[in-house]
Amino acid sequence: MSTIALTPMLGGLRELPPLSLYVHVPWCVRKCPYCDFNSHEVKGGFDEDGYVQALFADLETELPNVWGRPVRTVFIGGGTPSLMSAGAMETLIQGLRARLRIDPDAEITLEANPGTFESDKFKGFRDAGVNRLSIGIQSFEPAKLASLGRIHNGDEARRAVEIALTHFDNVNLDLMYALPHQTLVQALADLDTALSYGITHLSAYHLTLEPNTLFAVQPPANLPDDELSADMQEAIEQRLTEAGFEHYETSAFCMPGKQSRHNLNYWQFGDYLGIGAGAHGKISYPDRIERTMRFKQPTAYLKAVAEGAPAQSRSKVARAGLPFEFMMNLLRLTGGFEARLFAERTGLPLVLIEPALREAEAQGLIERDLTCIRPTLQGQRFLNDLLTLFLKE
Incomplete structure (x- = not known):
């Protein structure tokens, strides 16, 4: 993975991390009651061409901050x-590549919901560059x-799955568990149905009652209790390992070599431009890291x-907050991370968090050697305690 070399600065970054692009399209047919993302119900449709042009104008305000840097993922x-037409998607992707x-x-x-699937439309998305x-x-x-x-x-x-696999080799399915009235047998039945299609990536989420939803x-009513939810999680993990x-x-779970490259860049504390309504971004400079948020x-x-x-x-990420922000992402990776990444992505010495590392190790939440730091199974199960x-620091 290549990076751009910089003149070293005291307390700053020697190299910039890989860069990704996130594009947010805020409209949905209907707002789901569990969703805390920035989404708004479509009422009479939306001006997709006007929105695409707004995305280009938005991007152009950020270009001076990332000029010359390669974009690894979109x-x-x-x-x-997927409410957008294939023609609008083609215009969007061509315009992004031009800039x-x-x-x-x-x-x-491209994120898609089953209620928006039409075979010709998704073939058009593929032809557009998705x-x-x-x-x-x-x-x-x-x-x-x-x-x-x-x-x-x-x-x-x-x-939707059948249409997706007709046109795309790389498909992720999102599944939820611990749903109202759900049994362990039902949760595994959903998983087995997903696996029957021969998919290579799956995201399994515990239903969470997020604030402001x-x-x-x-x-x-009748949500599974903590014990049953934990049984579902363990059974899902075991079934996927066996598969x-x-x-x-x-x-996140995948067949070998099929990780989400975009999400890995998030979790490895890489950079990302965020454009579109409500999009967030993180951009590194030699002497600081900034976070952005759109209206x-x-x-x-x-x-x-x-x-x-x-x-x-x-806003600039405060130096005191960098260790937590870094760990909040990297400790999501079950295989952990190379210890050198802490200094490379934060500009801070690893010794700064040595007391916290020792305490986490003593509590059985992480394990480490000279090159790698990784959460234990207990650390994965109690990630919030570990991050605290x-x-x-």
Whole structure:
């Protein structure tokens, strides 16, 4: 993995990390009650051509901050970006390539929901340059989908997978477990259905009642208790291991060599431009690391873009906060990370967090040698407790 060399600065970065691009499309057919992402229900459609041009204008405000740096991956998320037409997607990807040094073999992921699947449309996405799909299946069981407020049913979920695999070799399926009224048998049945298609990547998420969601205000009834939820997690992990999948991140599983390159860059504390309504970004400079956030409401975002100032906030990550931010990402990786990455990505010496590392090791939450630091199985299960140790630093 190549990087751009810099003149060393005291307390700064010697090299810039790899760079990715995140593009946010904020519209959905319907807002799911568990969703805490920046998504807004479509009412009468949206001006996709106008939004694409706004994305270009947004990107151009950031170009001076990343000029000359290659872009390794692109992720088009939402919302439901698969609501866009294939023609608009082609215009978007061509415009991004015209403005950025996107690698010829870059991983370009599109998030999609089963309720938006049409075979010709997804062939058009592939022709436009998308080479990886991430599909929000959540469950194949109609009653569970209804309890989650999804707009698709079980048959549409199956059809979506079939269409995706017709046009794409690289497909991720999102599944949820610990759903209302769900049994262990039902959770594993969803998993077995997903595996029956021969997929190479799967994300398995525990249903969480996030703040500022409808489920937080009106929790669904008959959620599995902690013991049953833990049994589901362990059974899912075991079934996937038996199927040849590697558990490489807290919620991510893949066949060998099929990791999400874009998400790995997040988890390895790489850089990413974030454009679109509500998008977040992280950009490193020789002497600082900055985080950016776009305006969330689409109308406010479009107005800000028109005024030439799409970023609602741009803030420097405090030196004292860098260890926690780094560990919050890297300790999600079940295989851990090379110890040298701490200094490379933060500009700080590893000795700075030695007290926290020793305490984590004493509690059985990490294990390490001269080159690698990794969470133990207990550290993976109690990740928040592990991260708290670095928050103290």
